[in-house]
Amino acid sequence: MASRVAEFLSSIDRRYIFLLISLSVVFPLIFKFPLPVAISPETQALYDRVDSIPDGSTVMLTFDYYPSTLAETEPMSIAALKHLWRKNMKIVTMSTVGLGGPSIAERVMATMAKEFNRTYGIDYVNLGYKANYTAVLLGLGTSFRAIYPTDFYGTPLDSLPMMQNVDKYGDLKFIYIVSDNGIVDYWVGLANAQFGASMGAGVTAVMAPKFYAYVRAQQLVGLLGGMKGASEYEFLVGSEGMATAGMGAQSMVHLTIIGLIIIGNFAYFWGRRRR
Amino acid sequence: MTSFLGKQLPLLVAFFAGVTMVIAFFTSEQTISNFAQDQLVWVTIVGGFALMLGAVSITTVSINHIKQRKEGWQYRIPLLVFLALTLGSAILEGTEQGTMYDWVFQKMYTPMDSTMFSLLAFFIASAAYRAFRARTIEATILLITATIVMLGRVPMGRIIFSYLPQVTDWIMNYPNLSVQRGIIIGAALGAASMSLRIILGVERTYLGRS
Numbered sequence: 001m002a003s004r005v006a007e008f009l010s011s012i013d014r015r016y017i018f019l020l021i022s023l024s025v026v027f028p029l030i031f032k033f034p035l036p037v038a039i040s041p042e043t044q045a046l047y048d049r050v051d052s053i054p055d056g057s058t059v060m061l062t063f064d065y066y067p068s069t070l071a072e073t074e075p076m077s078i079a080a081l082k083h084l085w086r087k088n089m090k091i092v093t094m095s096t097v098g099l100g101g102p103s104i105a106e107r108v109m110a111t112m113a114k115e116f117n118r119t120y121g122i123d124y125v126n127l128g129y130k131a132n133y134t135a136v137l138l139g140l141g142t143s144f145r146a147i148y149p150t151d152f153y154g155t156p157l158d159s160l161p162m163m164q165n166v167d168k169y170g171d172l173k174f175i176y177i178v179s180d181n182g183i184v185d186y187w188v189g190l191a192n193a194q195f196g197a198s199m200g201a202g203v204t205a206v207m208a209p210k211f212y213a214y215v216r217a218q219q220l221v222g223l224l225g226g227m228k229g230a231s232e233y234e235f236l237v238g239s240e241g242m243a244t245a246g247m248g249a250q251s252m253v254h255l256t257i258i259g260l261i262i263i264g265n266f267a268y269f270w271g272r273r274r275r
Numbered sequence: 276m277t278s279f280l281g282k283q284l285p286l287l288v289a290f291f292a293g294v295t296m297v298i299a300f301f302t303s304e305q306t307i308s309n310f311a312q313d314q315l316v317w318v319t320i321v322g323g324f325a326l327m328l329g330a331v332s333i334t335t336v337s338i339n340h341i342k343q344r345k346e347g348w349q350y351r352i353p354l355l356v357f358l359a360l361t362l363g364s365a366i367l368e369g370t371e372q373g374t375m376y377d378w379v380f381q382k383m384y385t386p387m388d389s390t391m392f393s394l395l396a397f398f399i400a401s402a403a404y405r406a407f408r409a410r411t412i413e414a415t416i417l418l419i420t421a422t423i424v425m426l427g428r429v430p431m432g433r434i435i436f437s438y439l440p441q442v443t444d445w446i447m448n449y450p451n452l453s454v455q456r457g458i459i460i461g462a463a464l465g466a467a468s469m470s471l472r473i474i475l476g477v478e479r480t481y482l483g484r485s
Contacts, residue, residue, distance in 0.1 A: 012404075014401040014405075017397070017400050017401045017404055018397045018400075018401070020400075021396060021397050021400045022397075025396075035430035035431065035434075036430050036433050036434065037430060038430070038433050038440045040440065040444060041444065066388065067380075067384060067385040067388040067389060068388040068389055068391065068392035069392065070385065070389060071389065071393075098326070100380065100384070100385070100388075102370070103370065103377055103380050103381065106371065106372055106377075107372065107381065110372060130319045130322070130323075131319055131322025131323045131325065131326055132318050132319050132321070132322030132325075134318075135314075135315040135316075135318035135319050135322070136315075136319060138315055139312060139315035139316065139319070142308065142312050143312060146312050146313075146315070146316050147315070147316065147319060152371075153369075153371060185459075189463075194300070205428065208447075209447060209451050209455060210455050210458075210459070212447050212448060212451060212452045212455065213452050213455045213456045213459055216448065216452060225428070226428070228428050228429060228430075231430075247429065247430050250429050251429040251430055251431035251432075252431075253396060253400075254425045254426065254428070254429045254431070254432075255426075255429075255431060256400065257399070257400050257403055257425065258422050258425060258426065260400055260403060260404040261403050261404065261407050261418065261422070263404070264403070264404040264405060264407065264408070265407075265408055265409055265418075268408050269409075
């Protein structure tokens with residue numbers, strides 16, 4: 001009997017696992033339940049730094065992510081925007097990801113601008129995308145206009161009121177990077193190390209472990225790690241959104257995977273002992 | 276002459292461009308800084324042409340694929356259709372909100388890309404069930420650490436054990452960080468030595484085989 005159970009567990013059809021994962025995602029999204037929020041020190045540090053920037057300052061918010069990771073990254077961008085615009089900051093956006101970045105930036109900024117009643121060119125500017133991120137990030141340290149003579153819509157930067165006194169990293173109070181790839185390395189190595197730009201980042205959970213090194217070296221003032229980081233920031237901003245809503249599903253999926261690992265190991269060792 | 280254009284000239288350009296950027300980093304001399312800035316602008320322009328080259332390349336390869344009826348040739352047809360569609364609409368209308376390009380991107384590409392990415396969760400779960408075994412001490416350590424971090428990174432972990440987030444933070448800030456630092460420093464040294472090899476003309480693979 002015991003060996004048959006072990007054999008059954010070892011040869012379970014993967015479609016049942018897929019079904020289990022589907023239920024783990026769908027169930028918490030339908031039947032919502034309250035979950036405690038523990039703010040990590042990295043999220044708190046990022047929030048505190050942004051909060052300490054004088055109201056009305058000019059900052060940069062990047063959209064360095066592909067559409068595939070929107071579930072994790074877009075809530076970060078939205079929460080960051082809410083925080084920045086509550087402090088009446090002027091926002092320059094750009095993207096180092098050609099495939100989607102500028103379009104996502106345009107959509108998110110337009111939606112949020114409507115909510116906060118902000119005007120393009122006065123309260124925010126979308127620089128768009130330029131090929132070869134290394135040259136772009138390095139070039140922006142000396143002159144925005146050299147790299148981006150015009151914005152995403154082809155308007156010369158000189159004719160945008162917000163950009164009159166903004167032409168290099170030194171003119172920005174902070175750079176808020178939201179990314180799903182290794183571009184954070186280049187932001188740190190080029191914009192921070194070479195030009196002293198103050199920055200923090202929100203990255204996908206899979207990328208986060210790498211960037212703890214930059215937080216400890218104080219090259220990044222703080223870090224949001226995945227949907228959890230986004231939900232923590234939403235909590236701090238006081239506006240629970242998609243990330244908070246997704247925490248139940250993420251918790252259930254993690255628990256399910258851990259359960260599967262335990263069952264898998266149990267079946268493996270039990271089966272081996274029987275043999 | 277061919278040898279000069281194919282070998283010596285690219286080596287000279289690489290040397291000159293590399294050395295200029297290094298000097299510009301260490302000096303505030305305006306002429307050199309301006310020239311370095313010009314170089315960066317040229318690089319973004321070349322990058323734009325590289326994208327165009329990519330589009331031409333994928334078109335040529337796909338047409339040949341279809342002509343020769345290679346395996347999966349049918350999939351190349353929608354690829355070419357949508358390449359032409361997005362490229363054409365972007366050139367004619369632009370890429371702003373409300374354009375056809377934006378519609379294709381927001382309504383088709385984004386959900387498809389997200390779907391492909393989210394499928395990973397299912398495969399990871401299946402793979403973890405079948406392959407994540409505590410066969411050795413190293414595998415057991417990895418398994419226990421992964422379990423703690425997975426639980427510590429979700430709110431449910433705190434309900435199970437209130438100190439899990441702190442334990443997770445410790446794992447991320449000490450064992451993880453020390454390894455990551457080693458990798459980052461190693462990669463940076465590798466990049467520096469490779470740059471030096473290219474500047475000095477020792478590394479020539481970018482010139483091509485001929």
